[in-house]
Structure formats: structure tokens, C-alpha cells
Amino acid sequence: MLTDTLIQSIVDISHQAGDKIMEIYQRDFAIYEKSDESPLTEADLAAHNCIVAGLQAISDLPILSEESANISWQERSGWDKYWLVDPLDGTKEFIKKNGEFTVNIALIDKGVPVLGVVYAPVLSQTYVGIVGQGAYKISAGQKTDISPKAHIKGDSWKIVGSRSHQSPEIQALLDSLPGETELVAMGSSLKLCLVAEGVAHLYPRLGPTSEWDTGAAQAVVEAAGGKVTIIKDAANPLKEDAEPLRYNQKDSVLNPFFLVSC
Missing domain, CATH: 3.30.540.10 (Fructose-1,6-Bisphosphatase, subunit A, domain 1)
Incomplete structure (x- = not known):
């Protein structure tokens, strides 16, 4: 401990x-x-x-x-x-x-x-x-x-997006969600923290990041009860069996695409 x-x-x-x-x-x-x-x-x-x-x-x-x-x-x-x-x-x-x-x-x-x-x-x-x-x-x-907040059916999805890096694949992911979506713009690792504290439901990252960009905030998310998982299929980002994002597993320090969720 x-x-x-x-x-x-x-x-x-x-x-x-x-x-x-x-x-x-x-x-x-x-x-x-x-x-x-x-x-x-x-x-x-x-x-x-x-x-x-x-x-x-x-x-x-x-x-x-x-x-x-x-x-x-x-x-x-x-x-x-x-x-x-x-x-x-x-x-x-x-x-x-x-x-x-x-x-x-x-x-x-x-x-x-x-x-x-x-x-x-x-x-x-x-x-x-x-x-x-x-x-x-x-x-x-x-x-x-703090703790994440699960999406309630019928409510608008609050999705964290980046001010500086928007990916064209994001819209396709938003379209895959049932119901209305609302973008919550934020910079830096604060994007993950917004999910950790229940201000937003999801943060999909379909753009480049490095391990130091996410390590600390992932600990906050997971300690709060949320998940940071690897996206292998942007059309199905909420897969229950998605693998958690992990560190120092390979030569490159670049992260795969990932999803922060409850």
C-alpha cells in the first residue's frame, strides 16, 4: 500500500x-x-x-x-x-x-x-x-x-473532445452511440479527469498520444472506478472485453487509440 x-x-x-x-x-x-x-x-x-x-x-x-x-x-x-x-x-x-x-x-x-x-x-x-x-x-x-457517472438511457451523452487535436474518426464513433451527444471541450490530461469525476461519460481518443500524456490521469480514472481501454474497432468502442491500456510494454512510447469510460 x-x-x-x-x-x-x-x-x-x-x-x-x-x-x-x-x-x-x-x-x-x-x-x-x-x-x-x-x-x-x-x-x-x-x-x-x-x-x-x-x-x-x-x-x-x-x-x-x-x-x-x-x-x-x-x-x-x-x-x-x-x-x-x-x-x-x-x-x-x-x-x-x-x-x-x-x-x-x-x-x-x-x-x-x-x-x-x-x-x-x-x-x-x-x-x-x-x-x-x-x-x-x-x-x-x-x-x-470523485467517481465516474454512468450514462442514463435517454440522457445526452457528454463526450470529451480536444481543443487542439480533433480526429475525423470521432464523428463516426459519436454516430454509433444511441441518442444525442454533447461535446465537452478540454485540453491536456484534464480530459480523462472529467470522466473520472463524472462531468462527462466518455473520452474517445482516436489520435496520437504518448505514455506520459496518459499515465497519471489513467491512475486517477481507474482509482475512481472508471476504465481506460484500447480501441481496436472504432465502430464498436464500448466492447465489454476491451483490454486496459498498459505501459512500458514495447519499444515505442506511443499509445494505441483508447477510450475512457465508466
Whole structure:
């Protein structure tokens, strides 16, 4: 069982990284382009350095971060337990200054996210999930238990979508659902958290993501009682026997398409 001390330490580290991000968010900042043409800011690097230093002070487990991802599969394949980090998830949201970006820290154990902290510094919201122990949200200093909300027949489906990445396949998936659908737009890993706290019913992801984009929020979803499963057939995304999304199973750190649901 994960200790309260460890959980609080991870929350504290996420908040410290958020403070570093906000120092830069409130002024002009430089924007760079990574090799895959995705944007990178000095805030990504400041948060990365803060988190790595914080984790190394409390743990000797290896760390896989978006900003230090050039670790060979030969090395990673020997990891049973490690930290999976996205120092600033939603860099495009950060650049747009819409507040919908997060700090993500997950503990992965044998491919399963068992602890996740997702912190949205502009929104002052922290989501914490400990698989087997539950999930909660901290907002304005108040801690509230969260759980997903099942769709009720006759109600409109609330479907989380991305502000920055819309897939043309999404409409076909929406058309496969019985009844009306309503899009709930959100950026970063907050999309998964909306399902975890019952604000939305589903989040289908039919576009590219990496493991650090989802690890922490998946722990929140699963700890809350929800599911993150692999989509193999977009025309039938709600299959009961769908496989759960898992981590560090292959050379590539890209995720397959997935569905977040109750």
C-alpha cells in the first residue's frame, strides 16, 4: 500500500513544478520546436528539472519524462516500477494561455499506473488517484472524493473532445452511440479527469498520444472506478472485453487509440 507520506510528497512536487510553470506563464517566454515539430517552452524544462530533483530526493526508482525520453528500450524493458512524468502536458494550451494544461506524475508498477497526480496550476485543481484506495480532487483547499457517472438511457451523452487535436474518426464513433451527444471541450490530461469525476461519460481518443500524456490521469480514472481501454474497432468502442491500456510494454512510447469510460 502506498503511504500517505509518499502521496503527499508527489502532490507537493507537482505543485512546486506548477509554481515554476506559473512564473514563466505570467511573462513573455521563448517557444522552441522539437524534432517531431511539437512545441517546447522553457516552462517544460523548468518543470522537468523540478520534478526530477524532487523524485530523486525521495526515491531511487528510474524516471521516464517527456523531456528525457531518449532512454533505450533495452534499459526500459528491465524496469518493473518507475516514475512516468509529463512536466507540462498541454504545451499548446500553455502557449494559448487558456489555463488547460497540467503537471502529470505517475507511478507505474509492472505496466499498471498505480498512483497518479494531475495538477492544473491555473485552475488550482489537483486530481489524485491511488488504485485500490480511491481518487479525489483538491480545489480551493477542499478535498472531495470523485467517481465516474454512468450514462442514463435517454440522457445526452457528454463526450470529451480536444481543443487542439480533433480526429475525423470521432464523428463516426459519436454516430454509433444511441441518442444525442454533447461535446465537452478540454485540453491536456484534464480530459480523462472529467470522466473520472463524472462531468462527462466518455473520452474517445482516436489520435496520437504518448505514455506520459496518459499515465497519471489513467491512475486517477481507474482509482475512481472508471476504465481506460484500447480501441481496436472504432465502430464498436464500448466492447465489454476491451483490454486496459498498459505501459512500458514495447519499444515505442506511443499509445494505441483508447477510450475512457465508466
